[in-house]
Amino acid sequence: MKYFPLVWAAIMRKPTRAVLTLLSVMLAFTLFGLTIGMNATFAKFKEDARDDRMFVFARFSGLVPVALERQIESMPGVEMVASSSGIGGYIKDPKNRVFVQMMDDKVAKVNPEYPITPAQWQMIRDDRMGMLVSKMQADRWHLKPGDTFVIASPMVKKLDGTMSWTFKVAAVTPDMNIFGQGYMFGNFDYMDKARTLSDQSKTGQFRVKVSDPTKTAEIAQQIEDKFANSATPLQTLTEKVAFDVTANTGMDIAAVDRDVALAGMFMVLFLTANSLAQAVRERFAEFATLKTIGFSDGGVIGLVFAEAAVPCLLGAGLGIGLATIISNIIPHFLPPGQGLPIPTMEVMVFVWAFLCAALVAFISAALPALRLRQMDIATALSGR
Amino acid sequence: MLRQIWIVSALNFKSLPGRFWQSMVIVVGLAATIGVMLSMLSVSAGMREGYAKAGDPGRAIVISKGAEQEGQSAITRAMAPLIAVAPGIAKDTDGKPLADRTLNVGVPVLRADGSKGFTSMRGFSDKGPGVRPELKIVAGRMFQPGKREIIAGVGARIMFRHMQVGDKVILPDGQWPIVGIFSTGDQLEGQLIGDTETLLTTLHKTNYNSVLVRLSSLDSLTTLKRALTTNPALSVDVMRHSDWYARLADQQTFALALLGYIVGTVMAIGALFGCLNTLYSAVSTRGREIATLRALGYGAFPVAVSVILEAILLSVAGALIGAGIAWALYDGKLDLFGNTIFHLSVSPKQIELGVIWAIAVALLGGLLPSIRAARLPVVDALRAT
Numbered sequence: 001m002k003y004f005p006l007v008w009a010a011i012m013r014k015p016t017r018a019v020l021t022l023l024s025v026m027l028a029f030t031l032f033g034l035t036i037g038m039n040a041t042f043a044k045f046k047e048d049a050r051d052d053r054m055f056v057f058a059r060f061s062g063l064v065p066v067a068l069e070r071q072i073e074s075m076p077g078v079e080m081v082a083s084s085s086g087i088g089g090y091i092k093d094p095k096n097r098v099f100v101q102m103m104d105d106k107v108a109k110v111n112p113e114y115p116i117t118p119a120q121w122q123m124i125r126d127d128r129m130g131m132l133v134s135k136m137q138a139d140r141w142h143l144k145p146g147d148t149f150v151i152a153s154p155m156v157k158k159l160d161g162t163m164s165w166t167f168k169v170a171a172v173t174p175d176m177n178i179f180g181q182g183y184m185f186g187n188f189d190y191m192d193k194a195r196t197l198s199d200q201s202k203t204g205q206f207r208v209k210v211s212d213p214t215k216t217a218e219i220a221q222q223i224e225d226k227f228a229n230s231a232t233p234l235q236t237l238t239e240k241v242a243f244d245v246t247a248n249t250g251m252d253i254a255a256v257d258r259d260v261a262l263a264g265m266f267m268v269l270f271l272t273a274n275s276l277a278q279a280v281r282e283r284f285a286e287f288a289t290l291k292t293i294g295f296s297d298g299g300v301i302g303l304v305f306a307e308a309a310v311p312c313l314l315g316a317g318l319g320i321g322l323a324t325i326i327s328n329i330i331p332h333f334l335p336p337g338q339g340l341p342i343p344t345m346e347v348m349v350f351v352w353a354f355l356c357a358a359l360v361a362f363i364s365a366a367l368p369a370l371r372l373r374q375m376d377i378a379t380a381l382s383g384r
Numbered sequence: 385m386l387r388q389i390w391i392v393s394a395l396n397f398k399s400l401p402g403r404f405w406q407s408m409v410i411v412v413g414l415a416a417t418i419g420v421m422l423s424m425l426s427v428s429a430g431m432r433e434g435y436a437k438a439g440d441p442g443r444a445i446v447i448s449k450g451a452e453q454e455g456q457s458a459i460t461r462a463m464a465p466l467i468a469v470a471p472g473i474a475k476d477t478d479g480k481p482l483a484d485r486t487l488n489v490g491v492p493v494l495r496a497d498g499s500k501g502f503t504s505m506r507g508f509s510d511k512g513p514g515v516r517p518e519l520k521i522v523a524g525r526m527f528q529p530g531k532r533e534i535i536a537g538v539g540a541r542i543m544f545r546h547m548q549v550g551d552k553v554i555l556p557d558g559q560w561p562i563v564g565i566f567s568t569g570d571q572l573e574g575q576l577i578g579d580t581e582t583l584l585t586t587l588h589k590t591n592y593n594s595v596l597v598r599l600s601s602l603d604s605l606t607t608l609k610r611a612l613t614t615n616p617a618l619s620v621d622v623m624r625h626s627d628w629y630a631r632l633a634d635q636q637t638f639a640l641a642l643l644g645y646i647v648g649t650v651m652a653i654g655a656l657f658g659c660l661n662t663l664y665s666a667v668s669t670r671g672r673e674i675a676t677l678r679a680l681g682y683g684a685f686p687v688a689v690s691v692i693l694e695a696i697l698l699s700v701a702g703a704l705i706g707a708g709i710a711w712a713l714y715d716g717k718l719d720l721f722g723n724t725i726f727h728l729s730v731s732p733k734q735i736e737l738g739v740i741w742a743i744a745v746a747l748l749g750g751l752l753p754s755i756r757a758a759r760l761p762v763v764d765a766l767r768a769t
Contacts, residue, residue: 020661027654031647060505060556060587061455061489154450163450231588233556235492237500247499250720251427260420260647264654267416271658274409278665340639 007306010283021275022311022318025357028268029319030326032353035257037323037343042245042254044177044344049243052079052213053110054220056206059235063202066192068232072208075226077219079211082106085191085204087165089153091141098141098151100131100167104188110207115174116185123170128190130170136182136331138172145169157196165194178243180342181331208236245341265356268315273364276308280368287372288380301369308365309358316357320350388686389693392677396670396690397697403669407698409662413655414702414745415709418738421648422710425737426728427721428637428644434571434726435636439629443515444605446595446612449619453632454488458591463618467595470615472608474600476514482598484508484515487580489587491553494545495720502723503540506572507580507592515598516568524549524564529579532557532586535564537573539725542718557586574725596625636724652745659749663695667757674757675765684758691757695750696743703742707735 011018056072058064066083073081084107087100108114108121116132124130133143143149147169154163167186175182192200210219220236227234241247246254280287287300295303327343334340400407446467451457459467468483476482487507495501510529513519527533534553541547552559553576560578567573580592599605609622623631667674674687711730719728 016664017661020657020664024654024657024661027650027657031650031654034646034650059492062589154452155456228554229556231556241500249722250495250497250499250501256424260424263416263420264651267413267651267654267658270412271409271661274405275661278406334642340642 003303003306007303007310010279010303010307011310013283014279017275017279018311021272022315024271025268025311025315025360026319026322028264029316029353029357030322031264031319032261032316032356033320033323033345033349034326034343035261036349036352037327037345038341039254039257040346040349041177041180041341041344044346045243045245045341046240048113048177049239050113050213051216051238051240052210053239054208054210054216055237055239055242056081056208056223056234057204057237059224059233062232063199063204064206064232064234066201066203068227068234069203069206071226072206072223075219075222077210077212077215078208080106080110080209082110082207082209083188083203083205084207085188085202087151087153087156087186087191089151089155089163089165091149091151096141098137098184100151100165100184100186102186102188102191104203107185107207110209115176120171120173124185124187127168127170128187129166129168130187131167132171132173132185133169134173134175134179134182134184136175137184138169138182140182140332143169143172145171156191157199158194159196160194165191177344180340181334265360269360269363272308272312272360273367276304276364277368279307280304280372284375284380288375288377291377292381297373300372301365304369304372305361305365308361312357312361312364313354316353320345320353385683385686388682389689392682392686393690393693395673395677396694399670399673400694403666406662406665407694409658410655410695410698410746410749411702411705413658414699414742415706417648417651417655417706417745418703418742419706419709420651421644421741422707422730422734422738423714424644424647425641425734426710426714426730427719428641429731429734430719430726430729431571431637431640431721431724432633433729433731434724435629435633436626437570438568438572439624439626440516440518441624441626442599442602443625444597444599444608444622445625445628446597446620446622447593449621451621452635454486454593455490457593459485459593459595459620460591463620464592464595466615466617467597467612467620470608470611472600472604472606472611474598476511480511482511482514484511484596485580485592486512486594486596487583487589488593489583489589490723491555491576493540493547496543496545498545501544501720503544503725504575504723505534505583506575506577507583508577509580512577512580515596516572518568518570519572520567521564522567524562527563527578530582531579532560532582533563534560534576534578535566536562536576537725538565538567539573539718540575541565543574543720543725555583555586556588571724571726574720640721648741652741656745656749659695659699659745660752662698663691663750663753664756666694667691667753667760670757671760671765674760675762678760678762679766687760688754688758691754692747692750695746695753699742699746699749700739703738704735707738711735 069081069083072078083104085102087102090096091098120132124132149167151165152163153165210216216238220238223234223236246252290300324345331342447457464485468481473481473483489505490502491505493501493503527535536547549562549565551562605624612618612620612622714728715730717728
């Protein structure tokens with residue numbers, strides 16, 4: 001620690017260079033934080049997905065008769081089946097996209113991890129137009145409990161010929177990772193009874209919970225087989241697969257993120273290595289002096305490493321900090337309904353950033369350090 | 385003045401090899417920035433191109449009012465003939481209107497990597513090939529109307545399993561053979577096509593999704609639109625096919641493009657600081673040279689310009705390297721995102737965008753150092769060792 005003033009003096013010798021280098025490193029780590037944080041979000045989706053649940057929906061688009069719920073529930077190994085259907089639409093202007101998931105009574109039991117209390121679920125049971133709005137969505141549309149508002153949905157055909165759905169905010173509930181831009185839950189029954197007759201008693205999807213998690217895939221296959229030749233062939237999707245971004249998009253986005261982070265690291269490595277090499281070159285005579293007054297090879301090299309480490313580690317810290325701020329404000333600026341995942345700044349992101357920063361500092365310092373070790377003091381002192 | 389700029393810049397560029405590694409910071413920074421940005425944008429740009437090619441301005445799509453996707457639209461059997469006889473629709477050689485009753489449903493497929501996905505199964509009626517003349521059969525034959533047969537796109541054949549001629553696709557009432565492979569040059573190539581009426585029966589559906597028509601002329605859209613929207617028996621929207629796909633492309637690619645630009649911006653700012661760093665030290669390295677030139681009577685402006693030109697030269701070189709790498713790796717590669725198959729694209733337009741970004745970085749990064757170069761106190765700089 002006592003050598004810190006020496007390192008600091010070396011860095012501040014060219015303040016512009018020091019600040020610019022630091023800012024570059026910071027930006028590279030902002031990118032690192034956003035991409036690796038995004039991967040952390042994806043990993044969390046997958047981790048949070050339960051292996052005893054699956055979604056079941058129509059194999060060839062369209063709705064599924066609610067009556068099939070009983071039939072699936074009676075299959076061996078199936079514990080419970082809930083159903084939910086979506087109303088996609090907008091508030092006032094088509095740009096203000098919203099999506100309401102209309103839940104039946106059993107969703108609370110099939111998805112007990114939802115941060116919604118039994119009393120809150122009961123609110124949308126008691127008031128058919130009631131809606132549970134997550135904090136993020138409530139902020140976005142300036143909704144508070146008791147507010148009544150209308151969602152226009154051209155997609156869902158209504159019995160009364162209009163396309164407006166009136167909702168009343170029953171409660172504002174906590175957000176969930178899986179719904180990166182918040183969620184809106186309504187009452188399935190309200191939707192069902194208000195649709196055109198031909199669409200009544202039909203749902204968008206079932207949420208099936210099985211009793212033995214190891215049998216999920218097997219039961220999924222059985223459900224598909226059982227209804228393959230019925231009027232409504234069914235398609236299953238286990239929650240693990242549904243929440244796996246790679247399986248979902250068919251594109252290895254985590255790998256893309258890693259490549260982007262790596263490109264940023266490469267850019268910053270080149271920059272720090274260069275500015276350090278330059279700084280050392282300019283002060284060759286000074287290092288020779290240090291050696292002359294008794295600094296060991298190791299001591300001098302240590303100083304160079306410290307000089308590299310300061311901007312790298314500081315930049316990494318600031319960059320990840322900036323990434324955290326950006327991740328927190330992104331949801332407020334995105335146009336609604338895009339469903340973009342928001343980066344999560346979890347511990348591993350910081351650990352990886354720290355390791356990468358240390359590695360960048362080490363590689364940047366390696367070459368100048370080697371030159372210092374091999375230098376001839378007399379030549380260096382003479383300034384040749 | 386121009387002569388002075390030329391001489392000072394030439395002198396500057398000649399000294400570049402002496403500052404090779406330092407200068408490489410700008411080149412590498414911009415290469416990484418533009419390479420990454422164009423690679424990411426190759427996905428959204430490729431999807432856009434696939435959609436854009438599918439949307440022929442000489443066609444119009446009729447969907448139910450308010451529908452944003454074909455899947456949300458329903459055209460009843462009663463409405464379809466009313467639409468077909470409307471004015472503004474081109475006539476086929478047999479005198480019948482070129483109006484195709486279409487269907488678009490999702491069917492589960494197995495992706496080449498074994499994961500589950502969906503693709504669109506389209507229904508073409510008798511006028512389908514007439515409305516979409518770009519459809520060419522490249523292997524096997526066209527499906528026969530009334531028969532349970534389908535044709536698969538050239539992209540689907542590669543990106544999904546079991547999509548060769550002779551393979552079978554499972555539909556509600558059994559397996560349908562693939563009898564041919566088609567190409568269209570657009571995003572339909574990742575999809576399947578069968579006969580509308582036969583598919584409707586099989587899928588227990590009663591409504592078409594849309595009616596696609598060939599306009600009698602590019603301007604006849606207004607006529608058609610007026611006829612259909614004022615008909616009380618219909619509740620439909622009419623859109624030029626190219627506008628329809630442009631809107632779909634916007635919806636589909638917005639998030640992807642946004643991510644590309646966010647990453648590109650963050651990296652560009654990082655590269656900008658690197659650029660500033662390099663140019664400041666270049667100016668201080670060239671201090672004596674600049675001072676000598678000034679002493680010889682060269683103006684401050686040519687000196688400043690030479691710094692900015694250096695920044696532009698290095699940045700654009702970097703951008704072209706990055707764009708070149710992105711182009712070599714991705715351009716034209718068949719890819720899949722969600723349920724859409726398309727060719728990744730690093731087009732000249734994208735590369736141009738990369739170069740513009742590079743020039744912007746160079747101008748911003750070169751400005752302050754160039755001012756410093758111009759204001760360099762001549763006497764001090766000459767005296768400095």
